[in-house]
Amino acid sequence: MGFDHILASTPTPSAVTSGGGFDLFSTILWPLKWLVELILVSWHWLLTAMGMGPAEGITWVLSIVGLVVVVRAALIPLFVRQIKSQRKMMEIAPELRKIQDKYRGKKDQLSREAMSRETMALYKKHGTTPVSSCLPLLVQMPVFLALFYTLSDVSKHAKAGVGGVGALNAELTKQFYDAKLFGVAPLHTNMVDAINQGMTATVVILVILVVLMIASQFFTQLQIISKNLSPEAKTGQAYQMQKIMLYVLPFAFVFSGVFFPLGVVIYWFTSNLWTMAQQFIVIREMPTPGSDAAKQREERLARKGKALDSSGKVVPIEKYEAEQQRLFEAAEAAKAAAPKREQPMGKQRAKKQSQKKPGGDTGAPKSPDAPSKS
Structure with missing residues (x-):
């Protein structure tokens, strides 16, 4: 099969319907489903060109893994932006608490509006918002939904003898439908159907994958909570919520393992492995300032004779010490040049000070011709 076969005729979005009527949700997802099919089939074409069987389960599983690599690699810029946003949110946390303390207990409309304005002004000044840290997840979710519906529709399309919305034509849809992992587990089957x-x-394969998904999700969250939080972050209510979610959230995958097709479960598990590895690298190389991971990194750098300068760049220890000396001298010079602040003086103290001065008589001046009292 040539690569031109991938870019065969594609149905228009208007053809996506549900029960003969207009399906807004499917229409919105149509471009993403088209893109998912293109990436999936492109990997399948590449693996087939390398000599792998087009209908073999391992070929389609590796195509799904390739899809994960493309999607998650495309999200790396957003992930970097997320990390920077989280750092900025931590930096402005003290200022944010000052605003909250300023309006604590004030429930009138004017106070709430003033607090909102000052909070938004603070976010704008530092170029961050709480939503920024959710961008990778928000962007990936529609892609995941597009993949879910693409693989969920394989059974229906294969039985009807039709293809998907784009590159996954009728022939490839039938190949995917017939593909089995390890020759026994169809990729289009979910646990409910398999049990029935x-x-x-x-x-058994789905149960193992779900357990591995739960373990990978748990370990990823555990890395963040145990190593990459500053002491300040461990004192807030959000930290307690994170600890609860550490044990609750992974078990949401039980639901996915029961109702999602095996192909989708493989995608999700592979994506979890990517997240776990990505978090490990970030925590090791770009830890949160003040966290245990940051201290461990500083220790590793010190053993190599290196340190972090004021801009966060790794430099030789000699250069770091010279910079620290310069900063200390500059601070001392600024302190010496600053005008000394005089303490406010009370009336009684001022009166005593004036009396101590030569000729400091607070009474009326005496006339030189005035007769002296005998």
Whole structure:
């Protein structure tokens, strides 16, 4: 099969319907489903060109892994932006608390509006918002939904003898439908169907994948909570919520393992592995200032004779010490040049000071011709 076969005729979005009527949700997802199919089929074409069987389960599994690599690699710039946004949110946390303390207990409309204005002005000044840290997840979710519906529709399309919305034509859809992981587990089958059909091997594979998904999600969150939080972050209510979510959130994958097709579960598990590795690198190389991970990095650098300068760049220890000396001298010079602040003086103290001065008589001046009292 040539690559030109991938870019075969594509149905228009208007053809995406549900029950013969207009389906707004499917229409919105149509461009993403088209893109997902293109990436998936492109990997399938590449692996097939390398000699792998087009209908083999491992070929389609590796195509799904390739899809994860493309999607997550495309999200790296957003992830870097997320990290920078989180750093800025931590930097402005003291200022944010000052604003909150300023309006604490004030429930009138004017106070609430003033607090909102000052908070937004602070976010604008530092170029960050709380939403920025959610961008990668928000962007990935529509892609995940597009993949979910693409793989969920394989059974329906294969039985109807049709293809998807783009590159996943009828022939490739039938190949995907017939593909089985390890030759026993169909990629289009979920756990409910596997249990109903007595497909024990498929159920076992799905259970193992779900357990691995839960473990990878738990370990990823544990890395953040145990190593990459500053002491200040561990004192707030948000930290307690994170600890609760550490044990609750991973079990949401139980639901996914039961109702999602095996192909989607493989995508999600592979994406979890990417997240876990990505977090490990970030925590090791770009830890949160003041966290245990930051201290460990400083220790590793010190053993190599290096340190972090004021801009966060790794430099030789000699250069770091010279910079610290310059900063100290500059601070001392600024302190010496600053005008000394005089303490406010009370009336009684001022009166005593004036009396101590030569000729400091607070009474009326005596006339030189005035007769002296005998």
